[in-house]
Amino acid sequence: MNTDNTKAQMRKGILEYCILAVLSRNSCYAVDIINELKKAEVIVVEGTLYPLLTRQKNAGLLSYRWEESPQGPPRKYYELTEVGKIYLNELDKSWEALVESVNQIRDKK
Amino acid sequence: MHGINFYLYLCFVKLICINRYLIIKTMKVTVNINLGGYAFNVDEDAYERLRQYMKTLEKEFSGESSSAEIMTDIEGRIAELFKMRLNSYKQVITMKDVEEVMVILGSPELISGSSTSEERPPRSQRRIYRDPDRRIIGGICAGLGAYFNWDPLIWRVLFAALVLAGGFGIALYLILWIVLPEAKTTAQKLEMKGDPVTIENIKDTVKEEFETVKKKMNL
Numbered sequence: 001m002n003t004d005n006t007k008a009q010m011r012k013g014i015l016e017y018c019i020l021a022v023l024s025r026n027s028c029y030a031v032d033i034i035n036e037l038k039k040a041e042v043i044v045v046e047g048t049l050y051p052l053l054t055r056q057k058n059a060g061l062l063s064y065r066w067e068e069s070p071q072g073p074p075r076k077y078y079e080l081t082e083v084g085k086i087y088l089n090e091l092d093k094s095w096e097a098l099v100e101s102v103n104q105i106r107d108k109k
Numbered sequence: 110m111h112g113i114n115f116y117l118y119l120c121f122v123k124l125i126c127i128n129r130y131l132i133i134k135t136m137k138v139t140v141n142i143n144l145g146g147y148a149f150n151v152d153e154d155a156y157e158r159l160r161q162y163m164k165t166l167e168k169e170f171s172g173e174s175s176s177a178e179i180m181t182d183i184e185g186r187i188a189e190l191f192k193m194r195l196n197s198y199k200q201v202i203t204m205k206d207v208e209e210v211m212v213i214l215g216s217p218e219l220i221s222g223s224s225t226s227e228e229r230p231p232r233s234q235r236r237i238y239r240d241p242d243r244r245i246i247g248g249i250c251a252g253l254g255a256y257f258n259w260d261p262l263i264w265r266v267l268f269a270a271l272v273l274a275g276g277f278g279i280a281l282y283l284i285l286w287i288v289l290p291e292a293k294t295t296a297q298k299l300e301m302k303g304d305p306v307t308i309e310n311i312k313d314t315v316k317e318e319f320e321t322v323k324k325k326m327n328l
Contacts, residue, residue, distance in 0.1 A: 030186070031186075045214060045220060046213055046214045046215060047219070048220050051179050053182070054173070054178050058175060071189055071192050072147065072185070072191075073147065073185045073189065076182065
């Protein structure tokens with residue numbers, strides 16, 4: 001068994017949740033999200049984020065607006081929609097339940 | 110005195126060589142490209158690298174319903190990263206820039222997370238073709254030989270025996286001639302031998318064919 005493989009799978013599972021959590025505070029440009037996720041070591045490369053953002057936008061969880069950029073092309077600023085907020089709320093609950101379950105199993109004497 | 114002269118001469122030759130090398134290294138052809146609505150001057154080799162990268166990314170996202178949008182986002186980001194690397198002293202995107210950007214964005218395998226799944230080998234499917242390269246009549250026996258990995262001679266003897274035994278062999282041969290397609294392209298020739306159709310294999314086969322032609326023409 002390869003631990004890297006398992007770790008990657010775990011990270012992949014929570015990545016969508018993390019993106020929504022970052023956006024719950026304020027609207028962000030993709031690179032802001034990336035920086036935050038990189039700092040938390042949830043994501044390794046930028047390219048992973050773009051398909052996920054588009055998928056979440058198509059699912060109605062996110063919306064975006066264009067904003068001028070001092071460097072390069074205009075940027076897409078993403079924010080949570082009402083549906084996205086409800087969705088995040090659900091994920092929050094299930095995350096807490098998950099952590100509790102894992103802890104319960106781990107700490108069992 | 111003679112020795113010093115010779116030494117100076119050597120230095121001179123060396124200098125010319127270095128100069129030559131520098132000129133070849135520095136005078137690169139650039140390509141003008143449009144990325145996210147911005148024009149960039151890119152070294153030719155860097156452009157080729159970038160183009161291949163974008164192509165593999167596109168393939169990676171081809172299953173996605175809005176792959177075009179994802180690609181536009183990525184293109185915009187690359188444009189931004191390139192812009193950050195340019196200033197009034199540096200006007201051309203080099204191989205180093207492209208490679209840095211590729212590290213930031215990640216390899217297609219890392220992006221799709223397929224690094225977590227097993228590498229899938231390229232599709233190799235064996236099919237029966239008529240082999241035009243080793244044919245005597247229609248290439249049926251050569252094709253069957255390639256498919257079963259036998260010497261075509263075995264098939265030829267078999268068919269000859271069938272022909273002598275009552276003419277059934279002729280009918281069978283004709284039917285096979287009609288039914289079996291000829292291996293025309295390199296990909297088909299690889300399929301005939303059961304080799305996976307990859308760029309490397311195609312390159313090898315083409316090289317082989319070139320050698321054969323060269324030998325035939327006594328070059």
